[in-house]
Amino acid sequence: MTKLRPTRRDFLRVSSTAAALTAIPAGFSGPRCLAQEIVSKNDRIPIGLIGAGGMGMGNMNSAKSWVDVVAIADVDSGRLARANQQLSQGKADVYEDYRKVLERDDIAVVHIATPDHWHTKPVIEAMLAGKDIYCEKPLTLTIDEGKLIRRVQRETGRIVQVGTQQRSTFNLFTKAMAIVQEGRLGKIHRVQAAIGGAPTSNAIPVAEVPGDLNWERWLGPAPLVDFRRSEDGKQTNGHYEFRWWYEYSGGKLTDWGAHHVDICQWALKLNGQTEGPVSIEGEATHPVEFIDGMPVANDRYNTATRFQFKVSYPGGTEMIIRNDTDNGVLIEGELGRIFVSRGKLSGAPVEALAEKPLAEDAISKVYKGLPMTDNERRAHWANFLHCHQAQQEPISDVHSHMEMLNICHLAGISGRLGRKLNWDAKSEQIVGDDVANAMLARPYRSGYEIEMG
Ligand SMILES: NC(=O)c1ccc[n+]([C@@H]2O[C@H](COP(=O)([O-])OP(=O)(O)OC[C@H]3O[C@@H](n4cnc5c(N)ncnc54)[C@H](O)[C@@H]3O)[C@@H](O)[C@H]2O)c1
Incomplete structure (x- = not known):
């Protein structure tokens, strides 16, 4: 290796x-x-x-x-x-x-x-x-x-x-990017990712680990904790439901943020926004108390249930990430706006394609x-x-993915700390906030460090 x-x-x-x-x-x-x-x-x-x-x-x-x-x-x-x-x-x-x-x-x-x-x-x-x-x-x-x-x-x-x-959805997201790249919206000033919030749970009791599951290896790099499962079997800290635990996931901010923030950031890039964001601020509600960014209770779902963040770019462009409106991406420019989701692509610039279609190679160029x-x-x-x-x-690719996932992770850190973060996109450091910078990494449990050869 x-x-x-x-x-x-x-x-x-x-x-x-x-x-x-x-x-x-x-x-x-x-x-x-x-x-x-x-x-x-x-x-x-x-x-x-x-x-x-x-x-x-x-x-x-x-x-x-x-x-x-x-x-x-x-x-x-x-x-x-x-x-x-x-x-x-x-x-x-x-x-x-x-x-x-x-x-x-x-x-x-x-x-x-x-x-x-x-x-x-x-x-x-x-x-x-x-x-x-x-x-x-x-x-x-x-x-x-x-x-x-x-x-x-x-x-x-x-x-x-x-x-x-979503990047390979040619009649929806990829087409929306072609509309952006052809300049049909003009200069974009605001993008919005609506991604829904996470569920809550009551306290989920410690339960016997199912015979088929090696729980210690499932936890891997994460802290060693008890397996939990509700009596009806629906809520757990294991299979599928790991999404709602900060220990294993970023909640909706990374689960769906990885999809829609990706589309927002792709649109901004195609529109010439070459510089990364400079700050992120907003509010998040969690089902448990967080102190210095760490959840106090460990027996129930803990990722953000409601949130709204504003990400600011040099030149005044904004990205909004929120839970409380129709799931999808809204892209607003000086010439018009479009909405795109897994079910539809709409807005006046989309209707205008009937009169003036995209160039023959517009989608291919984006792709x-x-x-x-x-x-x-x-x-x-x-x-x-x-x-x-x-x-x-x-x-x-991993490079564009991480550029946008940084935003999702920053939203998580900002929400858990409850304060605005200033971001230096070049050095990938939070400016002037040691506690927040300490949250750029997490410890790996002994025995589960990355094997670099
Ligand atoms: N692209 C999408 O639209 C989309 C949709 C759903 C899920 N996902 C992603 O897929 C991933 C899996 O989600 P899921 O819903 O299938 O979860 P899941 O819990 O159903 O499946 C994860 C599987 O990984 C196994 N596993 C855990 N640790 C392992 C290890 N060390 N080695 C081998 N196997 C291990 C678990 O036992 C489990 O069977 C997540 O990262 C999720 O975000 C993406």
């Missing part, structure tokens, strides 16, 4: 069909492309799945035209067995320890769909082992983890796609000229596998 600069592998051939894929014409009502030809049928890619929960299973189903799941790692043996049956007819090798997947020379691509606190460590170790990676969002739990991931990505040159699949196909999740996988074969930067 020590190859800092792995050599490019000899299977780095771009299939001629993939290279020949045509760009989707402007004004299309739905993407149409040769999904099945992104990777030829004779060229199936062996993949290792790390984390076989809801999203890992869903993603492997999205990618099944192109990949064979040959190895699966999960700390829940019941989930492992189910995934092996459903994804590989029982033929995959299964492991409790994901490092066994990374050791295999026959696997060049891994998918990481573990809970958020278990992303950075396997991503870095996979890059160092020479793998290309599709990792679920949010890529990190802290701002400092993002610095490390970007450094290792630059040093290894590995291809890393983040699971922000870095990469092949386009199908619907969001499948298209995002096609993008990753194409970029793996071509050794090109994918559409959701």
Whole structure:
């Protein structure tokens, strides 16, 4: 696990069909492309799945035209067995320890769909082992983890796609970006990400750890605490519900922020906003008290249930992140405004496309000229596998991801401390606030530090 600069592998051939894929014409009502030809049928890619929960299973189903799941790692043996049956007819090798997947020379691509606190460590170790990676969002739990991931990505040159699949939604988000890039909104002065709030819970009792689950390994780098589950089984600090615990996640601010703040930041970039934000301020309500940024109670959900933040950029542009209005992204410029969500793209500049369509290559330009196909999740996988074969930067690269995830993490820190933060985007430090700067990182539990080789 020590190859800092792995050599490019000899299977780095771009299939001629993939290279020949045509760009989707402007004004299309739905993407149409040769999904099945992104990777030829004779060229199936062996993949290792790390984390076989809801999203890992869903993603492997999205990618099944192109990949064979040959190895699966999960700390829940019941989930492992189910995934092996459903994804590989029982033929995959299964492991409790994901490092066994990374050791295999026959696997060049891994998918990481573990809970958020278990992303950075396997991503870095996979890059160092020479793998290309599709990792679920949010890529990190802290701002400092993002610095490390970007450094290792630059040093290894590995291809890393983040699971922000909205970037591959050609008739909605990608099209909205094309409208922005063509200048149809003029200079943008305000973007808004409405992402919903987190649920609350009553105190969730300590419970017996299910027999299939290695709870100590599930916790991994996070503090060693008891397993909790409500009597009806619905609320827990484990599978799926980890999202509502600061210890394992950033709550909605990173769960959905990773999607919609990403679109906001992408729009600003395409509109020429090259400098990062300078401050973030707002209010957040948490279900438990936080003192100096740390939750006081450890027996119930603790991430922000309600919030509104204003992120300020040089030149006066603002980004609003809030929980309390229709889920989606609002982009406002001097010439008009558009709203885009997973269900619709609307606004006068959208209606104006009937009279004056986008340029033929407008969406392709936003999509870095990469092949386009199908619907969001499948298209995002096609993008990753194409970029793996071509050794090109994918559409959701770690660098743009971390630039925007910094904002989500800053919102979390600002909300937990209850004060405005001034941000130096170049040095990636909070200005003049030692307590806040201490929250750019979190300690890793002994035995679960990142293995740098
Ligand atoms: N892109 C999207 O739209 C989208 C949607 C849902 C979830 N997600 C992301 O996917 C990730 C997983 O979410 P989920 O809802 O599938 O959670 P989940 O709890 O259902 O699944 C996570 C799985 O990872 C396993 N796991 C934990 N630690 C592990 C380790 N060290 N090694 C191997 N396996 C380990 C767990 O046992 C579990 O089976 C999260 O980061 C979430 O934010 C993304």
